[in-house]
Amino acid sequence: MKPTTHTTKTERQCVYCGVTGNAGFVVQDGRDYCCFGCATLDRITHDGLVIDEEVPVHYKQYDLPEIFDSAVDAQTEEAYKVRFHTPAIHCSSCVSLLETLPELDPRVRFCRVNFEDRTCEISANKELKLSELAFTLDRLGYPPQFNLEGKADDAQRKTDRELLKRLAVTGFCFGNSMLFSMPHYLGLEVAGDTFFTSIFTTLNLGLSLIVLLYGARPYYTSAIKALMIRKSHINIPIALGASAIWVWSVYEVLSGTGFGYFDSLAGLIFFLLAGKWFQSRVYRKVSFERSLHDLLPLTVRKMGDSGEEWVRIDALQECDVVRILNNEVIPVSGTLNRGTGYVDYSFVTGESVPKLVHQNEMIFIGGRQMRGSIDLVIREKPDMQTIWSAWKTPKNSTADAHWTHQVSKYFTPVVLVIAFLSAFFWIMYVPGKALFVFSSVLIVACPCALALSAPFTYGNIMRVLSKNGLFLKSSDMTSNLQKVDHIVFDKTGTLTKQNAAEPEVLLDWLSDYERKAVARVASMSSHVVGQWLAESLGEKCDQEVDDFEEFSGKGLYAEVNDLTVRLGSSTWLQPEFPIMGTHICVEVDGIVKAVYRFNNVYRDDLADILNELNGHHDLSVSSGDNPGELSRLKSLFNGFRHMRFNNRPEDKKALMNSIQSNGQHVLMIGDGLNDQSALSSSDVGIAVTANMNGFYPNADGVLMADSFEKLPAIMELAHYSQRVLWYSLSFSLLYNLIGISFAVTGQLNPLIAAVLMPLSSITVVGLVTALVSWKSKKINLL
Amino acid sequence: MKVIAILIAASMLLAGIFLALFFFAVKKGQFDDLESPGFRILNESDGIKKRKLNN
The missing domain is CATH 3.40.50.1000 (HAD superfamily/HAD-like)
Known part of the structure; x- marks a missing residue:
């Protein structure tokens, strides 16, 4: 039973949670509850997950063996485990409600919510059908989404864990390496102590190998892959620069000229990985891709010789008869064979008034049947590909052409050319300094700051936007x-409010007596506009209506007492002036006495x-x-x-x-x-x-x-991202320009370069984050 | 001063143990969801049934 809102003024107490008051109270089974949530909870604590209406077809299909098998993660003889995506989870109460499901219904064995992924893992006994479980979640306010393709989530989880491990290992090496380099920085005279010098350098060398071989491996693999197909990639200078620092450090250590820069190398990789991890967290929160399965039922009721049977859409043949129940989405086009076709195509055409369909006329996929059950005859064997492609055309992302990508693309070769040219120059004049200059240029000119500015700007903006109710699929957007x-x-539905219409009286000469009679007739109309009219006319007479007849696409005719009433469109009733918009004319005894127009509510x-x-x-x-x-x-x-x-x-x-x-x-x-x-x-x-x-x-x-x-405000923030990008771009270009000019002239120690590099990335990230937050606060988005 | 060498070895070992524990935690999925455990702790252990006043 659905709870109803109560309006009396006495003080009441919620049967469920004990709150007293009156506002927002609902009554269910004769008892008072402070809110819909308490009423729902009490119902399920009391009755378990009882389903008192028919499970909709789009959930029912999941009971079919082959679909069931692909929807569940694991199953045994008597139980199954399934993971739903439930985007409606949004607060701690949601988590607590869902996780108490096993207490509410013993058939549910276990339920665990992953709040960040908005997923819900449930294992249940097979007596509780998957469709019922899904429908129950839907009724609780968490419509579940099935993941039939399945394993994409697991792959994502695996890469996330992998990144976290790399980050931890690199952090470990970075910290220790810094510790071992500390005496050197502080100028303590360990350098004279060969015992400690050799221990520290050996340990540092070992740690740096771990960093390069484990922590930095993704950079090397993607750089090598890019080189193999002869493409420029932002990871190439990173890989080359890291290698150069390492080679240079090893050279210093072996030649006894210095201590190497292993700590800077570890720090560099650590900061790069940390940025990547931060980014992946931002992205995870806002992904929401849905599949077509959620809208269109994959299976339909086919009317066979022995009654109804469920079949997959792609197994339908020409001339098969398919039954569609009231309020179901039509999964396949066909001609009407039985019943009253009254189809809401608002999904497909945007027209909000449902359309009447006659016998043997086509009914098209994507509409929603609004009046009773109908049978359709399939005229053409449905092809899943056409069904899917009807709505799914690939999107051209303009992201590839984005100028930061362009800049980065040229940046890499330019830096390489500068590095090699200056190395060549120094070999000619001061050979000992060549490698020094080479690695300085590569490291100081690393385009990280450049590469980070776009993803961090967009990532931050996406975060602000999703807080304000705009969820973008990718940061490229x-x-x-x-x-x-x-x-x-x-x-x-965009400029207008959804599901609301405002009556406008264009003409109303109805007497009080006539008005009540017309209201009575209109309330019997099955057309939505008739219902709107009945609502706006108010009080109805309680007279019997004789001779009631509806003419599809035109209107209706009825006799009440001594009045003959016709309601309908202007094309049918021919009033003396033309009428635009969604309207209804009222004709009493052959004279058009009232015209109502129903305007959208903006x-x-x-x-x-x-x-x-x-x-x-x-x-x-x-x-x-x-x-x-x-x-x-x-x-x-x-x-x-x-x-x-x-x-x-x-x-x-x-x-x-x-x-x-x-x-x-x-x-x-x-x-x-x-x-x-x-x-x-x-x-x-x-x-x-x-x-x-x-x-x-x-x-x-x-x-x-x-x-x-x-x-x-959202558009203003989006446009502001351009300026943020310019700021961060000019900062990193300026930084690069100064850095390279010092490096090329041999005045920049690679150590300082390696410290400067992550520092510049952090500065850019900090700058970008601060600018976006500042702007968002200014325009009240944060 | 040579005792530092032992200290270094000890500290490396300790840090290594923690790193291994962290790997273990990651593998067990403890870092997959950082938010819901925080909500879970607020749930009464005996669930919502106890909250009912009568019936």
Whole structure:
């Protein structure tokens, strides 16, 4: 039973947690609870994980043996173990609720939440079907996502652990190496003591070998791989520089001229690894990729000779009959064979009013059946590839062309040329100093500061954005976002609030008596607009309605007492003036007496948000709906560059392309699946959603609906990233220029170079982080 | 002064043991999730059933 909100004024006490009060109290089974959470918890503590409604089809498919096997991690005769991705986990209460599942239902054996990954590992007895478990989690507010491809998570976990180990070992070597070098730095006269000198240098040499062979191995492997395919790579100077320091140090030690720079080498690798680790943590928190399985059921009910059976979509044949129940997503196109087709295509076309489908007409994949169950006849053998590719087109990332990559690409060869030239020069004149100069140049000119500035800037910005409800898929998208100078909005669900309509009275000559009768008739309508009308007319008469008939696509006819009432569209009832938008006409005894229009409800402060954005961006609207809202939208904000209505997905895509061909970078903000192709053909595509359960394969990011008002600040921060990058780039270039000029002239000791290098990286990272935090605070994002 | 050599050996050994322990912890997955253990400690050990007042 669903809890209902209570409104009486007496003081009550929550049966579950004991809180007293009245605000927000709900009643369930006649008892009071302070919130929905307590009511839910009490229900499951009492009844266990009882499911009192049918498990939706998209969970049911996981009970099929072959899908079950690929969904679970491990299974025995009587139990199975499964790992769900549950992005809705967001606080300690979530963890505590999920982890008490075994107490609530003995069939659940174990549940452990990984908060950082937003995953939940559950083992359960096989009496609890996987579909029921998944549905229960869904009902608790944690809709689970299955990972059928499975093992990608494990690979990620393995590389994370590997990196952590390398970091620890390198840190260990760095610390010890520094300790052994300390006497040397302090000028203590161990140098005279050959016993200690040899112990310290030997130990240092050993530690440095561990650092190079274990800690720095990823740098060497990627540098070697890049060299093999003759490509420049940022790791080449790092590998070469580290080798040069090592060779130089070994030379110093063997020739007895010095102590080597093993500690700097270890420090260098340590700081590089630490940066990488930090980065991977930032990325882990914001990944949210979903698969198509979550939206489309993989299996359908096929009507065979012996009744219903479940089959996989790809096993369907032409002329098979498929049953779709109320509220299910249509997984496969076909013609209507039985039942009333009333299909909500808002995912696909953006039109929010469901469409009536007649017998033998096509119903297309991606819609949602809204009225009772229907049977479809398959006309063409479905091909998974077409189903998937309908919404999944690969996105061209412009990240490769990003200028920091370009600079880094030239940086490496330029530094190598300078290093070799100066070494050559010094060999000609002062051979003893050649290696010294060579390694100084390579080390001091390491492009680390350069390489770090972009990922750290974008990583930081991504972190700030995800705190504010915008989740980007990759940090490359921050760099795309920063270039945006044209924003295209979808209307429904983006500029308007989702699921709300505001009635507008265009004409109302109804008498009180007529009004009640019409309200009565409208409330019987199965069309959503009829229901809206009934709601806005208010009180209904309790007279019996005679001769009620609905005409699909037109409206309805009914007789109440002595009145004949017709409700319907203007094309059917022909009022004396044309009407745009979603509307309904009321005709009583042959005269149109009332016309109601239902307007979208725009987001609060929409005008302010758009005006603020308009300063730096061109704005456009592209909507799948009809142009009925044109004038209202214009009165709200009159600066739109393009206003397109009745746009199909192809039209939206074409609009993206035409804006891009004008040399602009376009950000598409939309919702639902009808924007998918536009989202993927834009430079940055962001899907707006009220919860994280939506399905957005082509979006580059997801914006929480209540964060929409932060859009101007978000764009300002994104544009600011450009300036941060310039600052850090000029800092590291300046640093490199000064460093190289000292190194080339032989005035820079490689030791100082090796200390300077990680120092410069840290300075850049610190500078970038500080700038981003400062700016975010200034525009109230932090 | 030569005692320092022993101290160095001892300190290296100690640090090495800690490093090995760290490897062990990483392998056991203790570093996979740094946040939820912090939440878990707040949970009452006897779960939410005890919190019910009546019934």
